[in-house]
Amino acid sequence: MAPRETSRLRSRPRSSGRTHPLTVVGPGPYGLATAAHLRARHMPLRIFGEPMAGWHSHMPNGMFLKSSPLSSSISAPEPGYEFADFRIARGAEPPCELEPIPVSEFVRYGLWFQQHWAADVERTTVRHIDAAAGGGFRVTLESGEEFDSPAVVVAAGVVPYAHVPGTFTGLLAAGRASHTADHTDFSQFAGQRVTVVGSGQSALESAALLHEAGALPTVVTRAPSIGFGPPPRTRTLAQRSLRKRLMYPNSLLGTGWPLAACSHGAAAYRHLPDRARAHFLHTVLGPSGAWWLRHRIDGHFPVLCGRRVRSASLDGALGAHLELVRADGTPEAIRTDHVLIGTGYRVDIGRLTMLSPRLRRDVLTVSGAPLLSADLESSVPGLFFTGLTAAPSFGPLLRFVVGTGFAARRVCAALERRNAAVFG
Ligand SMILES: Cc1cc2nc3c(=O)[nH]c(=O)nc-3n(C[C@H](O)[C@H](O)[C@H](O)COP(=O)(O)OP(=O)(O)OC[C@H]3O[C@@H](n4cnc5c(N)ncnc54)[C@H](O)[C@@H]3O)c2cc1C
Incomplete structure (x- = not known):
C-alpha cells in the first residue's frame, strides 16, 4: 500500500x-x-x-x-x-x-x-x-x-x-502545420502525408505513432543521421560490474562520465561561460531516439537526413509545398498534407x-x-x-x-x- x-x-x-x-x-x-x-x-x-x-x-x-x-x-x-x-x-x-x-x-x-x-x-x-x-x-x-x-x-x-521556426509560421496560421505539443491523438491524420521536422525523441516517436495511426509520415532533419540511445545491458543498475561502474559511472541522468558530470555538477554549471552552458545544454543528451524506438522507425517510413527546409508554402487545396536543401546544396521539393514541427x-x-x-x-x-x-x-x-x-x-x-x-x-x-x- x-x-x-x-x-x-x-x-x-x-x-x-x-x-x-x-x-x-x-x-x-x-x-x-x-x-x-x-x-x-x-x-x-x-x-x-x-x-x-x-x-x-x-x-x-x-x-x-x-x-x-x-x-x-x-x-x-x-x-x-x-x-x-x-x-x-x-x-x-x-x-x-x-x-x-x-x-x-x-x-x-x-x-x-x-x-x-x-x-x-x-x-x-x-x-x-x-x-x-x-x-x-x-x-x-x-x-x-x-x-x-x-x-x-x-x-x-x-x-x-514550443519552438516553431519562422519558415513555418504561414503554414501554422493556415492550419497546415502544428507543433508536437498541440497533439494527443494522431488518428486525425490517418491516410494523410505528414512531414515531421526534427530528429529528437518527440519528433521520432510522433512519426512512429503517426505511422501506427495509419498516416504516411516522412521525417525531415538537418542532422546527417538519426541516432538511438543504447539499451540498458542489465535489468537493474546493481547488476553492473565494478569495472563497468568505474568506466561508465551511474548517475541520475544515465551512465557515462559526461552525464555524471552534468548530474553531480548541476550546482557548478551556472559558473560556466554562457557559450559553454548553451553548448552542453543542447549536446548532452541531445536529439536522439530511445533505444526501444528504432524498430518502429527503420524500414517503416522515409527519414530524410541532411536536409534543411528552405521554404514552406501553401499548395492550394492540396496541402503544403516544402523546398529542401541537401547538405551539398542540391535542392529538393516535397508535397505534404501537414507539417508536424518537432523542433523542441x-x-x-x-x-x-x-x-x-x-x-x-x-x-x-x-x-x-x-x-x-x-x-x-x-x-x-x-x-x-x-x-x-x-x-x-x-x-x-x-x-x-x-x-x-x-x-x-x-x-x-x-x-x-x-x-x-x-x-x-
Ligand atoms: C514529448 C515530451 C516527452 C518527454 N519525456 C520525458 C521523459 O521521458 N522523462 C523526463 O524526465 N522528462 C521528459 N520530458 C520533459 C518533461 O516535460 C519535463 O521533465 C517535466 O514535465 C517538467 O516538469 P514541469 O513541472 O516543469 O513541467 P510540466 O510537466 O509541463 O508542468 C507544468 C504545469 O504548469 C501548468 N501551468 C503553466 N502555466 C500556468 C499558469 N499560468 N497557471 C497555472 N498553471 C500553469 C501546466 O498546465 C502544467 O500543469 C518530455 C517532454 C516532452 C515535451
Missing part, C-alpha cells in the same frame, strides 16, 4: 495566518516537488493549475517515457513516493530498466503524488503576476481573485516554449505572458533565459523559476523529472531562509 492513505494536507493548514502564502504556478513534476518540500517545512503555500496537464494534454497517447523508471520519480521530502513505490502501491511488479513507462501510467503516478502532497491544488490558471506596491507580488487568477504573495515559484513547464522547446521568458511586462523587463536574462542564483531565484527578489526555465543555468538535469529534487531542495531552503529573515 501507499505509505500514506490520507492526504498530507489534513494536518497541514494552507496558511499559517502569519503571512500570505507562497505561490507555486504549475502542478507538473517540478511544481509538485516544490509543494511537497515546502509542506514538509510547514511553509504556507497555494499551488495553481491543472495537475500533470503538460503530460496528459500536450503529449501523444501511446507515448512512452524516454527516461528510465529509475530516473522518473518526482522528488518528495521523505521516502515512499518514487515511481517504484507507486507501482508497488498498485499491486504491480516493480519497474525494470528495460521496460519504458507508458505516459498514461506516468500521469497516474503524478496524480497519485499530487493527491498525497498537493491535494488542495487550485485548478485555475494564474493570469497575471506583478510586483506588489508594498513588496512581494500581486497575483491575479483566471477566476478574477487577486491576492498578495511574498514569493512566486514559476513551474510553468515546457509548453510555453526554447526557453524565452518573453513567452511567459502571465508575468507583467515590467517583471519580464526586470528579470536579467541571457538569450531569453533568466539568470538565476544558486537557489533558482531571479534578479527580481522572491521570483523563482524551476524546471526547463532553469536548465540554461543548471544544465541538462533540469530538463528532466530527475532534476526535481535538486531544484525543490534549493528553492525551499531559500524560501525558508527568507521567511525566517522576515518573520524571525
Whole structure:
C-alpha cells in the first residue's frame, strides 16, 4: 500500500495566518516537488493549475517515457513516493530498466503524488503576476481573485516554449502545420502525408505513432543521421560490474562520465561561460531516439537526413509545398498534407505572458533565459523559476523529472531562509 492513505494536507493548514502564502504556478513534476518540500517545512503555500496537464494534454497517447523508471520519480521530502513505490502501491511488479513507462501510467503516478502532497491544488490558471506596491507580488487568477504573495515559484513547464521556426509560421496560421505539443491523438491524420521536422525523441516517436495511426509520415532533419540511445545491458543498475561502474559511472541522468558530470555538477554549471552552458545544454543528451524506438522507425517510413527546409508554402487545396536543401546544396521539393514541427522547446521568458511586462523587463536574462542564483531565484527578489526555465543555468538535469529534487531542495531552503529573515 501507499505509505500514506490520507492526504498530507489534513494536518497541514494552507496558511499559517502569519503571512500570505507562497505561490507555486504549475502542478507538473517540478511544481509538485516544490509543494511537497515546502509542506514538509510547514511553509504556507497555494499551488495553481491543472495537475500533470503538460503530460496528459500536450503529449501523444501511446507515448512512452524516454527516461528510465529509475530516473522518473518526482522528488518528495521523505521516502515512499518514487515511481517504484507507486507501482508497488498498485499491486504491480516493480519497474525494470528495460521496460519504458507508458505516459498514461506516468500521469497516474503524478496524480497519485499530487493527491498525497498537493491535494488542495487550485485548478485555475494564474493570469497575471506583478510586483506588489508594498513588496512581494500581486497575483491575479483566471477566476478574477487577486491576492498578495511574498514569493512566486514559476513551474510553468515546457509548453510555453514550443519552438516553431519562422519558415513555418504561414503554414501554422493556415492550419497546415502544428507543433508536437498541440497533439494527443494522431488518428486525425490517418491516410494523410505528414512531414515531421526534427530528429529528437518527440519528433521520432510522433512519426512512429503517426505511422501506427495509419498516416504516411516522412521525417525531415538537418542532422546527417538519426541516432538511438543504447539499451540498458542489465535489468537493474546493481547488476553492473565494478569495472563497468568505474568506466561508465551511474548517475541520475544515465551512465557515462559526461552525464555524471552534468548530474553531480548541476550546482557548478551556472559558473560556466554562457557559450559553454548553451553548448552542453543542447549536446548532452541531445536529439536522439530511445533505444526501444528504432524498430518502429527503420524500414517503416522515409527519414530524410541532411536536409534543411528552405521554404514552406501553401499548395492550394492540396496541402503544403516544402523546398529542401541537401547538405551539398542540391535542392529538393516535397508535397505534404501537414507539417508536424518537432523542433523542441526554447526557453524565452518573453513567452511567459502571465508575468507583467515590467517583471519580464526586470528579470536579467541571457538569450531569453533568466539568470538565476544558486537557489533558482531571479534578479527580481522572491521570483523563482524551476524546471526547463532553469536548465540554461543548471544544465541538462533540469530538463528532466530527475532534476526535481535538486531544484525543490534549493528553492525551499531559500524560501525558508527568507521567511525566517522576515518573520524571525
Ligand atoms: C514529448 C515530451 C516527452 C518527454 N519525456 C520525458 C521523459 O521521458 N522523462 C523526463 O524526465 N522528462 C521528459 N520530458 C520533459 C518533461 O516535460 C519535463 O521533465 C517535466 O514535465 C517538467 O516538469 P514541469 O513541472 O516543469 O513541467 P510540466 O510537466 O509541463 O508542468 C507544468 C504545469 O504548469 C501548468 N501551468 C503553466 N502555466 C500556468 C499558469 N499560468 N497557471 C497555472 N498553471 C500553469 C501546466 O498546465 C502544467 O500543469 C518530455 C517532454 C516532452 C515535451
